[in-house]
Amino acid sequence: MAIEMRSCEEIFVPDRKSHRAACAPLSWASRDSRLIAEGYFETRVGSGTFVARNFPEQLIALSRPSETAPSGVRRVAKRGSLYPRYANETHNGGWGAFGVHQPTLDEFPFQIWSSLVTRHSRNPRASVLHNVNPFGSERFREQICFYLRTARAVKCDPSQIMVVSGSQQALDITTRVLLDPGDSVLVEEPGYSLERTVLTAAGCRLNPVPVDQEGMKVAQAIRRYPAARAAFVTPSHQFPLGSTMSATRRLLLLNWAQRSGRWIVEDDYDSEYRFDAQPIASLQGLDANSRVIYIGTFSKVLLPSLRIGYIVIPGDLLERFASVRFALDIFPSYLFHEVLADFMGLGHFGRHIRKMRQIYSSRRTVLIESIQQMFGDQLEIHGAAAGMHVTVTLPSRFDDREIAVRAARERLWLWPLSPCYVGKERKQGFVLGYGSTPESQIPAAVKRFHSIVMA
Ligand SMILES: Cc1ncc(COP(=O)(O)O)c(C=O)c1O
DSSP states (O other): OOOOOOOOHHHOOOSSHHHHHHHOOOHHHHHHHHHTTTTEEEEEEEEEEEEEEEHHHHHHHHHOOOSSSSSSOOOOOOGGGGGGOOOOOGSSSSSSOOOOOOOOSTTTTTHHHHHHHHHHHHHHHHHHHTTTOOOOHHHHHHHHHHHHHHHOOOOOOOOGEEESSSSHHHHHHHHHHHHHTTTTEEEESSOOHHHHHHHHHTEEEEEEEEEEEEEEEEHHHHHHHHTTEEEEEEOOSTTTOOOOHHHHHHHHHHHHHHTTTOOEEEEESSSSBBBSSSSOSSSSSGGGSSOEEEEEEEETTOOOOOOOEEEEOOOHHHHHHHHHHHHSSSSSSSSSHHHHHHHHHHHHHHHHHHHHHHHHHHHHHHHHHHHHHHHHTTTTOOOTBBBSSEEEEEEEESSSHHHHHHHHHOOOOOSSSGGGOSSOOOOOEEEEETTOOOGGGHHHHHHHHHHHOOO
């Protein structure tokens, strides 16, 4: 049954006349009665209206608007200092070359998308409007489940899927469920800084484990950090260096988790785009003991501003995840879930991925050729086989942050590599996104990049 929807104006302001009346300045009479009701004034029979007798003068002074900075003790939680200072970094300043996490917009099927948004806005199903389910829309979870089973070899059923606000919320909820303050965790070095933010804010101790062409050095991690309670990894496409975790290391990691009761958090943020072969199957799909919490997102494959991601949760942890999620934001917003359920179910999602894979593959080829032409062997290219970015490393005499600041002044967005490290040993370089830069503009952008680096 369709629900009859009315515009906000109709709901809140039935007609123009009463709207004007509601917005008109209060008359003295009605102002007085409000101040009496709020206890500022009192009436004395036969005498009139007066400032309330027991109204403390100092409170009046305190409530006057102040033009100076707020004063007095203003204590806030100490744990707030565990969060790194929020600053919109220069390299996030704009759209285009070489912004990271920026998909192609000109090829997005906005026509289809907007017709689905309109359909679900005009005729929302009553069941979704009052669906207080911390896991999200059932229809949508079925689609995600089908997709993950077929495209990512994830072992799951729809009841194990929780839809969240991007991978970031997935990492946060997962950390709240699995870890206590003081717990040690294995993280990739270099790695994804927003994952570290979540772990640090939760009071966890980060154990950085170097990565090479086979992903995280698992044997070294197990030897060096026996107390670690969980490992956070990007096995399909390591962020930021781009390697794929080898089968041997995957099995070693799963064995470690199984043997000693640890957890693995798999962040599978962009594995849809693989150019040298079929996408690599998930680590979760190899797990025979439900030790992996699998996290995915629509940020790369569709749009980051959708803020939609998902967690595949082992069956025995479902209740814990539901409790945490319910306390955080009760349940997710429904509209885009419904839209995406149709977008996937009608085949648009699969078509979009196939089309984007070709576009990104061409952009990637042009980018790599341009870099090789301009820089020769002055820099090294990493992780070009998948995703929407490549990473380049520079000799240690370069300062990637300083270069990124200069580049941003010329509207070239260079994400520096060195802040992706926890330890002191850091490589200098850049994560170069090519998702939002048309092929024809890439050579010129690389030329500008070269002149900025070499200036
Ligand atoms: C390693 C990694 N994980 C996850 C994400 C996606 O985050 P979200 O889904 O919160 O947009 C990104 C960036 O897009 C990333 O680089």
